[in-house]
Amino acid sequence: MASPAPPVAAAAVPAADRVLQVLAVLARQGRPLTAAELIAHTGLTRSTLYRQLARLRRWGFVIEREGSYAPGPLSLQMALGFDLASELMRQARPTMEELARQSHESVGLIVAVNDQAICLDMVESHQSLRCSFEKGRSVPLRAGASAKCLLAHLAPSAQAAVLDAQYGAGTAERAAAEAELDTIRQAGHALSAGEVDDGVWGCSVPLMGASHQAAGVLTLMAPILRARHQEAALVQMTVVAGARISRRLLLH
The missing domain is CATH 1.10.10.10 (Winged helix-like DNA-binding domain superfamily/Winged helix DNA-binding domain)
Incomplete structure:
Protein backbone atom coordinates (compact mmCIF):
# COMPACT_ATOMS: atom_id res chain seq x y z
CA MET A 1 0.00 0.00 0.00
CA ALA A 79 -22.03 11.02 1.77
CA LEU A 80 -25.47 9.55 1.08
CA GLY A 81 -26.61 12.85 -0.42
CA PHE A 82 -23.54 12.92 -2.65
CA ASP A 83 -24.24 9.39 -3.90
CA LEU A 84 -27.78 10.42 -4.87
CA ALA A 85 -26.70 13.68 -6.52
CA SER A 86 -23.57 12.56 -8.38
CA GLU A 87 -24.20 12.69 -12.12
CA LEU A 88 -20.88 10.96 -12.76
CA MET A 89 -21.84 8.00 -10.59
CA ARG A 90 -25.29 7.71 -12.18
CA GLN A 91 -23.87 7.73 -15.69
CA ALA A 92 -20.98 5.38 -14.92
CA ARG A 93 -22.62 2.71 -12.76
CA PRO A 94 -24.41 0.64 -15.46
CA THR A 95 -21.27 0.39 -17.59
CA MET A 96 -19.15 -0.41 -14.52
CA GLU A 97 -21.46 -3.33 -13.74
CA GLU A 98 -21.31 -4.52 -17.36
CA LEU A 99 -17.49 -4.34 -17.38
CA ALA A 100 -17.28 -6.26 -14.11
CA ARG A 101 -19.51 -9.01 -15.58
CA GLN A 102 -17.53 -9.14 -18.83
CA SER A 103 -14.08 -9.18 -17.21
CA HIS A 104 -15.00 -11.04 -13.99
CA GLU A 105 -12.86 -8.44 -12.18
CA SER A 106 -13.45 -5.43 -9.93
CA VAL A 107 -14.14 -2.00 -11.41
CA GLY A 108 -13.71 1.36 -9.69
CA LEU A 109 -14.67 4.98 -10.35
CA ILE A 110 -11.91 7.31 -9.13
CA VAL A 111 -11.71 11.13 -9.05
CA ALA A 112 -9.01 13.67 -8.16
CA VAL A 113 -9.49 15.99 -5.19
CA ASN A 114 -6.54 18.30 -4.59
CA ASP A 115 -3.53 15.94 -4.49
CA GLN A 116 -5.49 12.75 -3.81
CA ALA A 117 -7.17 10.04 -5.89
CA ILE A 118 -10.46 9.13 -4.19
CA CYS A 119 -12.68 6.12 -4.95
CA LEU A 120 -16.29 7.23 -5.51
CA ASP A 121 -17.77 3.87 -6.42
CA MET A 122 -16.76 0.22 -6.76
CA VAL A 123 -18.28 -2.87 -8.37
CA GLU A 124 -16.72 -5.94 -6.81
CA SER A 125 -15.69 -9.09 -8.66
CA HIS A 126 -17.61 -12.20 -7.65
CA GLN A 127 -14.44 -14.31 -7.66
CA SER A 128 -13.11 -15.45 -4.29
CA LEU A 129 -9.68 -13.95 -5.08
CA ARG A 130 -10.38 -10.36 -6.07
CA CYS A 131 -8.90 -6.88 -5.90
CA SER A 132 -10.70 -3.74 -4.88
CA PHE A 133 -10.09 -0.13 -3.99
CA GLU A 134 -12.60 0.48 -1.21
CA LYS A 135 -15.20 3.18 -1.73
CA GLY A 136 -13.96 6.31 0.01
CA ARG A 137 -10.32 5.25 0.05
CA SER A 138 -7.75 7.79 -1.12
CA VAL A 139 -4.11 7.65 -2.18
CA PRO A 140 -1.71 10.39 -3.33
CA LEU A 141 -1.73 11.32 -7.02
CA ARG A 142 1.58 9.61 -7.63
CA ALA A 143 1.60 5.81 -7.94
CA GLY A 144 -0.80 3.37 -9.54
CA ALA A 145 -2.85 3.42 -12.73
CA SER A 146 -5.73 5.46 -11.29
CA ALA A 147 -3.54 8.19 -9.80
CA LYS A 148 -1.32 8.49 -12.86
CA CYS A 149 -4.26 8.59 -15.28
CA LEU A 150 -5.93 11.30 -13.20
CA LEU A 151 -2.71 13.29 -12.96
CA ALA A 152 -2.07 12.96 -16.70
CA HIS A 153 -5.44 14.54 -17.45
CA LEU A 154 -5.48 17.35 -14.90
CA ALA A 155 -5.50 20.93 -16.14
CA PRO A 156 -1.88 22.04 -16.75
CA SER A 157 -1.78 24.41 -13.76
CA ALA A 158 -3.19 21.79 -11.37
CA GLN A 159 -0.83 19.15 -12.71
CA ALA A 160 2.15 21.46 -12.30
CA ALA A 161 1.19 22.19 -8.68
CA VAL A 162 1.05 18.48 -7.83
CA LEU A 163 4.36 17.76 -9.57
CA ASP A 164 5.99 20.73 -7.82
CA ALA A 165 4.92 19.34 -4.46
CA GLN A 166 6.08 15.82 -5.30
CA TYR A 167 9.37 16.43 -7.11
CA GLY A 168 10.25 20.12 -7.05
CA ALA A 169 11.07 22.15 -10.14
CA GLY A 170 13.72 21.13 -12.67
CA THR A 171 14.57 17.73 -11.18
CA ALA A 172 15.30 14.60 -13.18
CA GLU A 173 12.51 12.78 -11.30
CA ARG A 174 10.01 15.41 -12.38
CA ALA A 175 11.13 15.22 -16.01
CA ALA A 176 10.68 11.44 -15.93
CA ALA A 177 7.22 11.81 -14.37
CA GLU A 178 6.17 14.34 -17.02
CA ALA A 179 7.37 12.01 -19.78
CA GLU A 180 5.35 9.15 -18.29
CA LEU A 181 2.24 11.34 -18.12
CA ASP A 182 2.71 12.32 -21.78
CA THR A 183 2.87 8.63 -22.70
CA ILE A 184 -0.35 7.95 -20.76
CA ARG A 185 -2.20 10.77 -22.56
CA GLN A 186 -1.04 9.49 -25.95
CA ALA A 187 -1.95 5.88 -25.16
CA GLY A 188 -5.35 6.80 -23.73
CA HIS A 189 -4.87 4.58 -20.69
CA ALA A 190 -2.53 3.93 -17.76
CA LEU A 191 -1.27 0.55 -16.51
CA SER A 192 0.30 -0.48 -13.23
CA ALA A 193 1.30 -3.68 -11.44
CA GLY A 194 1.88 -3.76 -7.70
CA GLU A 195 2.50 -0.01 -7.38
CA VAL A 196 -0.14 0.68 -4.70
CA ASP A 197 -1.13 -2.78 -3.45
CA ASP A 198 1.08 -5.84 -3.84
CA GLY A 199 -0.12 -8.32 -6.43
CA VAL A 200 -2.65 -5.99 -8.05
CA TRP A 201 -2.72 -5.14 -11.76
CA GLY A 202 -4.71 -2.12 -12.92
CA CYS A 203 -5.83 -0.37 -16.08
CA SER A 204 -7.33 3.14 -15.97
CA VAL A 205 -8.94 5.24 -18.69
CA PRO A 206 -10.10 8.87 -18.48
CA LEU A 207 -13.80 9.76 -18.48
CA MET A 208 -14.13 12.95 -20.48
CA GLY A 209 -17.02 15.29 -19.73
CA ALA A 210 -18.61 18.15 -21.65
CA SER A 211 -15.82 20.52 -20.54
CA HIS A 212 -13.30 18.26 -22.36
CA GLN A 213 -11.61 17.74 -18.99
CA ALA A 214 -11.47 14.35 -17.28
CA ALA A 215 -14.35 14.02 -14.80
CA GLY A 216 -12.63 10.97 -13.34
CA VAL A 217 -11.18 7.64 -14.37
CA LEU A 218 -12.53 4.13 -14.80
CA THR A 219 -10.20 1.49 -13.37
CA LEU A 220 -10.27 -2.28 -13.81
CA MET A 221 -8.37 -4.17 -11.06
CA ALA A 222 -7.26 -7.80 -11.11
CA PRO A 223 -4.73 -10.06 -9.39
CA ILE A 224 -1.50 -9.91 -11.37
CA LEU A 225 -1.45 -13.70 -11.75
CA ARG A 226 -4.93 -13.72 -13.30
CA ALA A 227 -4.30 -10.69 -15.53
CA ARG A 228 -1.11 -12.20 -16.96
CA HIS A 229 -1.43 -13.18 -20.64
CA GLN A 230 -4.79 -11.42 -21.00
CA GLU A 231 -3.69 -7.83 -20.40
CA ALA A 232 -4.53 -6.75 -23.97
CA ALA A 233 -8.10 -8.05 -23.72
CA LEU A 234 -8.63 -6.40 -20.33
CA VAL A 235 -7.26 -3.09 -21.60
CA GLN A 236 -9.56 -3.20 -24.62
CA MET A 237 -12.61 -3.92 -22.44
CA THR A 238 -11.73 -0.99 -20.17
CA VAL A 239 -11.10 1.42 -23.06
CA VAL A 240 -14.45 0.54 -24.67
CA ALA A 241 -16.28 0.92 -21.35
CA GLY A 242 -14.62 4.27 -20.69
CA ALA A 243 -15.57 5.57 -24.13
CA ARG A 244 -19.19 4.51 -23.51
CA ILE A 245 -19.33 6.44 -20.23
CA SER A 246 -17.66 9.48 -21.81
CA ARG A 247 -20.27 9.55 -24.57
CA ARG A 248 -23.00 9.43 -21.95
CA LEU A 249 -21.41 12.30 -20.03
CA LEU A 250 -21.15 14.41 -23.19
CA LEU A 251 -24.87 13.95 -23.84
CA HIS A 252 -25.81 15.13 -20.36
Missing part, protein backbone atom coordinates in the same frame (compact mmCIF):
# COMPACT_ATOMS: atom_id res chain seq x y z
CA ALA A 2 1.20 3.53 -0.72
CA SER A 3 2.69 5.51 2.14
CA PRO A 4 0.50 8.31 3.55
CA ALA A 5 0.90 11.84 2.28
CA PRO A 6 3.08 14.08 4.45
CA PRO A 7 1.23 16.45 6.78
CA VAL A 8 0.47 19.93 5.50
CA ALA A 9 2.22 22.59 7.57
CA ALA A 10 -0.33 24.37 9.76
CA ALA A 11 0.94 27.73 8.54
CA ALA A 12 0.05 26.75 4.96
CA VAL A 13 -3.62 26.25 5.87
CA PRO A 14 -5.71 29.41 6.43
CA ALA A 15 -7.18 29.57 9.93
CA ALA A 16 -10.74 29.44 8.55
CA ASP A 17 -9.92 26.19 6.70
CA ARG A 18 -8.43 24.25 9.61
CA VAL A 19 -11.72 22.71 10.66
CA LEU A 20 -12.07 21.40 7.08
CA GLN A 21 -8.48 20.14 7.18
CA VAL A 22 -9.29 18.01 10.24
CA LEU A 23 -12.45 16.65 8.61
CA ALA A 24 -10.57 15.85 5.39
CA VAL A 25 -7.89 13.91 7.29
CA LEU A 26 -10.55 11.85 9.10
CA ALA A 27 -12.31 11.15 5.82
CA ARG A 28 -9.11 10.01 4.07
CA GLN A 29 -7.84 7.67 6.73
CA GLY A 30 -10.94 5.47 6.85
CA ARG A 31 -10.50 4.62 10.55
CA PRO A 32 -10.74 6.35 13.93
CA LEU A 33 -7.71 8.51 14.77
CA THR A 34 -6.32 9.62 18.12
CA ALA A 35 -5.53 13.25 18.82
CA ALA A 36 -1.81 12.46 18.48
CA GLU A 37 -2.40 10.94 15.03
CA LEU A 38 -4.46 13.94 13.94
CA ILE A 39 -1.70 16.30 15.09
CA ALA A 40 0.83 14.27 13.08
CA HIS A 41 -1.35 14.40 9.95
CA THR A 42 -2.40 18.05 10.19
CA GLY A 43 0.54 19.79 11.84
CA LEU A 44 -1.89 21.64 14.14
CA THR A 45 -1.11 22.39 17.77
CA ARG A 46 -3.03 20.37 20.36
CA SER A 47 -5.09 23.38 21.49
CA THR A 48 -6.02 24.30 17.90
CA LEU A 49 -6.91 20.70 17.09
CA TYR A 50 -9.23 20.40 20.09
CA ARG A 51 -11.01 23.64 19.13
CA GLN A 52 -11.69 22.26 15.66
CA LEU A 53 -12.80 18.88 17.00
CA ALA A 54 -15.21 20.58 19.42
CA ARG A 55 -16.83 22.46 16.52
CA LEU A 56 -17.12 19.30 14.43
CA ARG A 57 -18.57 17.28 17.32
CA ARG A 58 -21.11 20.00 18.10
CA TRP A 59 -22.47 19.84 14.55
CA GLY A 60 -22.38 16.03 14.31
CA PHE A 61 -19.58 15.77 11.77
CA VAL A 62 -17.28 13.93 14.20
CA ILE A 63 -17.83 11.49 17.05
CA GLU A 64 -15.43 10.58 19.86
CA ARG A 65 -15.09 7.07 21.26
CA GLU A 66 -12.50 5.98 23.80
CA GLY A 67 -10.14 8.82 22.94
CA SER A 68 -10.35 8.39 19.16
CA TYR A 69 -12.23 10.45 16.59
CA ALA A 70 -14.18 9.36 13.50
CA PRO A 71 -16.63 10.88 10.99
CA GLY A 72 -20.03 11.37 12.61
CA PRO A 73 -23.63 10.87 11.47
CA LEU A 74 -23.84 14.17 9.59
CA SER A 75 -20.81 13.13 7.54
CA LEU A 76 -22.70 9.97 6.60
CA GLN A 77 -25.74 12.00 5.59
CA MET A 78 -23.55 14.14 3.34
